[in-house]
Amino acid sequence: MTGMYHEPVLVQEVLEYLINLRDGVYVDATTGGGGHTMALLQNISGNARVVCFDRDADAIKEAEHRLNKWQSQVTFVQDEFSNIRDRLRELSIEKVTGILFDLGVSSYQINSAERGFSFQHDAILDMRMDTRSGMTGVDVLQTYAERDLADIFYRYGEERKARRIAQKIVEERKKRSITKTGELAEIIRNVVGERHLVKSLARIFQALRIEINAELDHLSEALVQTTDILQTGGRLVVISYHSLEDRIVKNFLKERSATRKPTDDPFARQDEEIEPDFRILTKKPLQPDREEQNRNPRSRSAKLRAAERC
Numbered sequence: 001m002t003g004m005y006h007e008p009v010l011v012q013e014v015l016e017y018l019i020n021l022r023d024g025v026y027v028d029a030t031t032g033g034g035g036h037t038m039a040l041l042q043n044i045s046g047n048a049r050v051v052c053f054d055r056d057a058d059a060i061k062e063a064e065h066r067l068n069k070w071q072s073q074v075t076f077v078q079d080e081f082s083n084i085r086d087r088l089r090e091l092s093i094e095k096v097t098g099i100l101f102d103l104g105v106s107s108y109q110i111n112s113a114e115r116g117f118s119f120q121h122d123a124i125l126d127m128r129m130d131t132r133s134g135m136t137g138v139d140v141l142q143t144y145a146e147r148d149l150a151d152i153f154y155r156y157g158e159e160r161k162a163r164r165i166a167q168k169i170v171e172e173r174k175k176r177s178i179t180k181t182g183e184l185a186e187i188i189r190n191v192v193g194e195r196h197l198v199k200s201l202a203r204i205f206q207a208l209r210i211e212i213n214a215e216l217d218h219l220s221e222a223l224v225q226t227t228d229i230l231q232t233g234g235r236l237v238v239i240s241y242h243s244l245e246d247r248i249v250k251n252f253l254k255e256r257s258a259t260r261k262p263t264d265d266p267f268a269r270q271d272e273e274i275e276p277d278f279r280i281l282t283k284k285p286l287q288p289d290r291e292e293q294n295r296n297p298r299s300r301s302a303k304l305r306a307a308e309r310c
């Protein structure tokens with residue numbers, strides 16, 4: 001796997017915030033190449049256990065291989081992290097000591113040309129993290145209304161020329177199907193020109209990926225479930241890579257670390273207050289230092305937030 005290796009981000013910080021019990025049960029919700037899990041296993045006791053989620057079969061295969069030495073301590077689950085509570089229950093695990101989310105795609109996925117995540121390789125526009133089901137990039141470009149495409153590019157990619165790009169896609173697809181990353185890149189080039197091309201390509205590819213994999217919905221759902229599965233004193237650590245994800249994490253923690261009124265429950269006494277679920281441990285999100293950013297460019301946009309279950 002040389003050159004494909006995914007270097008984990010903010011490893012020391014993850015360990016510092018995640019581990020509060022060396023004998024605990026931990027969840028890596030986004031195992032990827034297993035880099036964070038490996039560091040975790042090296043720092044917890046031989047009695048601790050780690051449940052490794054990823055919805056990507058290739059990631060699970062790669063992590064199983066790399067973590068072979070710890071196989072008696074690790075359980076792999078290929079599923080969405082939004083099913084975390086049910087899948088843990090199936091393993092007879094009610095409460096855990098720590099949960100890590102390292103969101104987005106891995107270098108391994110980006111560098112696997114045939115997966116269609118990257119505009120740097122010409123391949124079929126698949127972009128599904130879990131290739132067992134769901135819409136591919138080709139399906140989205142072929143079937144979504146122009147207005148919906150424009151919304152996705154604007155909301156998930158913050159691309160200013162979202163409308164023009166959506167319009168051009170719809171024009172082009174009347175003539176032929178758009179099936180390859182290179183064809184989409186060409187359409188974007190025709191709209192934005194050379195000067196801002198790379199930025200626009202990154203934005204549109206990110207937007208499509210978020211839509212295809214319903215990334216924000218899964219994140220919101222999984223965060224709610226962490227409240228049920230973390231034991232008191234248990235730690236939640238989330239690393240996000242763009243402002244949409246970080247906003248969801250920030251707002252969730254802000255809301256759940258405050259005393260709330262039971263406004264959503266018509267049967268609850270409105271003068272009662274709901275105690276906070278979390279205590280925030282990182283007042284401001286942590287970011288990689290210059291040295292890490294230079295060594296690992298993918299880490300540049302990373303933001304880590306951590307909280308403790310009350």
Ligand SMILES: C[S@@+](CC[C@H](N)C(=O)[O-])C[C@H]1O[C@@H](n2cnc3c(N)ncnc32)[C@H](O)[C@@H]1O
Pocket residue numbers: 006007008009029030031032033034035036037053054055056059079080081082102103104105106107129215218219
């Ligand atoms: C940035 S990588 C994680 C890298 C990992 N921390 C490491 O050190 O190698 C993100 C991983 O999360 C997975 N992923 C993203 N969204 C997911 C979801 N909703 N459910 C399960 N896995 C998901 C991706 O397939 C990818 O492998």
